[in-house]
Amino acid sequence: MATANEPNATPPTLQDKINVLVELPLPPEFTSDSLRSPDSVGERVRAIATAAGISESLLNALRLGQRDNPTKATMQKLADLYKVDPAYFTDGALGTEIYRQLRLLQTLAEIKxxxxxxxxxxxxxxxxxxxxxxxxxxxxxxxxxxxxxxxxxxx
The missing domain is CATH 1.10.287 (Helix Hairpins)
Structure with missing residues (x-):
């Protein structure tokens, strides 16, 4: 995918957006000491699904691109967990801008x-x-x- 700063960049898909969340650190208020930094993708998905109150299978299906139609309630739960506008999960300029900012946070978290x-x-x-x-x-x-x-x- 082209970067979001390029005028002809391909907009991020829902799958892209979900995967960015899976890669970001889980907000501290939703982690226990044992899940502060889950290592595997499976552990991260499980921790996110539990914290958001959605099923692990649904989150995996969204993450893998097997589903691209979450309910408004699912989007709201994930948005609440990560403190982002629910528009993040939709097409449009706001969702793309939030994605771009989260990608920067992801890069900064990796580099630290x-x-x-x-x-x-x-x-x-x-x-x-x-x-x-x-x-x-x-x-x-x-x-x-x-x-x-x-x-x-x-x-």
Missing amino acids: KGHTPQLKVAFRNHFELSDKGATTALQMLEQLRDLEAQHQRPT
Whole structure:
């Protein structure tokens, strides 16, 4: 799939959108210590289905593209779980924009630490920055991190 920043990009499918949610960390209020970071896709699907109050088989069917017609109630439960607008699951500009933002969060969650080339690419692509602009933005974030770390140290 082309990136969402490209004018002729293919819009994300419902399957794409569900898979992004499956890859994102589960909101902390819906996890127990044993499920904080489920490793396998199966464990993640089970944890999401349980937290959202939907069946695991339905979530798997949506994730695999075997179903593409969830009920409004299913979309609302998933939207509530991830605190996104239910329009995320529909076609249209808002759903595509939310998808684009969640993909950025996904990239940031995968990278997490350090100034890496992947983080620079994610910033450049998401915010439509030049290479120099992405480098400058990351340097500013590193300075902010360092300032906050100084303020959090015990005196």
